[in-house]
Amino acid sequence: MRRSDDSTGRESLRFILIAALIALAAAGGMVVFLEVQSAAEALIWPESPPIPFFALLLTTAGGLLVGLCLHHFGDHVLLLQQSLAAFRKTGRFEPRHLPAGLLAIYLSLIFGASLGPEVAAIDMGGSTGTLAGDRLQSRVRTLSIAGIIGALAGFAIYLQITKTAGGALYPLPPMGEFLPLYLLYAAVLGLAGAAAGVLFVAAYHFFSRLLSPLAGRHLILGVAGGVGLGIAGTIFPLVLFSGQNEFKTVLETGAAAGAVVLLLLAAAKIFASTWCMATLFKGGPIFPLIFAGGTLGLAVNALFPAVPLAVAVPAVMAGMIVCVLKMPAAVIPIVAVIFLQWEILIVVAIAALAGYYATRSVMMFPPEGEGAGK
Template sequence: MPPDDPAAFGHTLRFALAAVLLAVAAAGAMVLFLAVQYGGVALIWPESPPVPYFTLLLTTAGGLAVGLCLHLFGDHVGLLQETLATFEKTGRFEPQYLPAGLLTIYLSLVSGASLGPEVAAVDMGGGMGTRLGDRVAALKDRVRDLSTVGFLGCLVGFAIYLLLTGPPGALYPVPPYTFVAVDLLYAAVLGLVGAAAGVGFIYSYHLFARLTAPLADRPLLRGLLGGLGLGILGTLAPLVLFSGQTEFRTVLAEGAAMGAVMLLGIVAAKILASTWCMATVFKGGPVFPLFFAGGTLGMAASLLAPGVPIALAVPAAMAGMTVAVLKMPSVVLVLLAMVFLQWDIVPAVVVATLVGYAATRGVVLIEKG
């Protein structure tokens, strides 16, 4: 049976074909970006430092490199919340800034910045979608949709990369867990504990942003200070470097031996490192650093209250902290379900996420303009 409106059907068909091709291209681009990123990390970060204060030297050099990029090309990479808020208003990303933006993100991540690659996924995929809509006359009215498809494709590419290169199973392999009704109460408390840490993250960023505001037009100096600060924290607590996926596996394996006090110190150092990076010149996203800090906080809580299983404490505290900063409960729920791959954990994560969100709705990282 022929369609009632052949022209509309043809337009829909063209959009669907373009969307599929765009999603595949975006996923491939993200896999390539991550491969080059982790290859760069492996190249310049040896397992044993070759010289004293190697971490400090490398992060400082990285900060200067990022600052130089901002000096030469301008600063067109915002915080994740800023980028998404701009897209919500305009329905597009500006692809002309994409090459320089990806370079600054890449240099930040390989320099050990305590940030994740999700901003690269959003900017790259969104920029590809906007460029496609701008270039193809028949798709100019679907720029917002294509931009959304683009960054979702990059997020799929991120998942594909992890599946191809990481160990089998969950990204965060907590011990097996069986749901018990009383654990919902524990989850609510842990959600509040995580939310309190999330508020600390927000206030830490606000403080550092105010301190560095007078240097807004001096990216090289901000880069120098950013690299020095990151290097000092990374020298004292190496686990706070990078986004935290690999480092959190170390916490899961060795956290009991470290003890609750040391784990709490690592949480504080991670918050300082991530917010310092965000407030100076380093570019990247907060999601995986929040996962690391929240999960480490949950591990410490389980050690302080042995009756609370690690498999409950880690995702619940992680959920409370992450949602306190992102203010996107549905996104947090989906992400945590994906990284733990245990359905019995989901009810506790739901409770912790809702409690953390409700308790911190009035405390935001970025004010909406």
């Protein structure tokens, strides 16, 4: 009996060690991916455009390159919600698609797609875990989850490089004395953010239907995606890229810009991101939603100064993100962590729950066929 127990213990320890190594490898891979992405962006995009319509030229070239990549290697990169739904159903990723998929995501991001790198983290970590599980012929789902956790940890480690001296990714002024009225503000602003999330979903559906005759024509879709993104980026340069760094600029200059400009900027981000998703740029929606929701929160504060920034920004942001992702248990800690002001946690929770229950029937992808490709 003791020999059996010892054998089981050794197997459990071996599995834990393997899972930890997979997580560590995925974390390191994600940090390298983000560093290489950042270096390429700095090389391609000068601080001052050297010629007129430079952004339009670059995004169009990027769309063409992504189209060529998908034309030659196939389009196997799902959107974030689709990828997670497919994993819930099958319990695995497809490692053979990872190199071409990462290339498509990388090209999309460095050429200014209004999308985030979280899809790269999910695919990289999940595929690493699936590959290990296939080799071991055991616990593929569990090892895939370990890889995803590791890649997301690598993402978090990289974000520490860009944090402010105070520790927050996006610092806000202190809330001051917490008033019970702020709870009502949180609920109302969560609904306002959810309404913006409904616009995000509706825009994606509209663009997808508009472009459906071009399905499978990767080169045409790539050029169309790049031209549309370039036009938006020429008018509002801050809508280019994920919004991770651009939202810091909005926080610093938003008060001077005024409510109207902030509302237009948020709308432009929504349309730019959903246009990218509906064409064939690859990436995730989380940082674009953070940017758009946070910008709308700044507009609320500009229109109603009695609502503190530390209430308006995270509440609208939480309501918008939860409307699109439908995962309040994930949205609440994400929003709380990026601000690192724990007094806003109750505000974020109320806003997220209000936005979630008000828009439960609003789905970017129907439950049936969520895992299918576009």
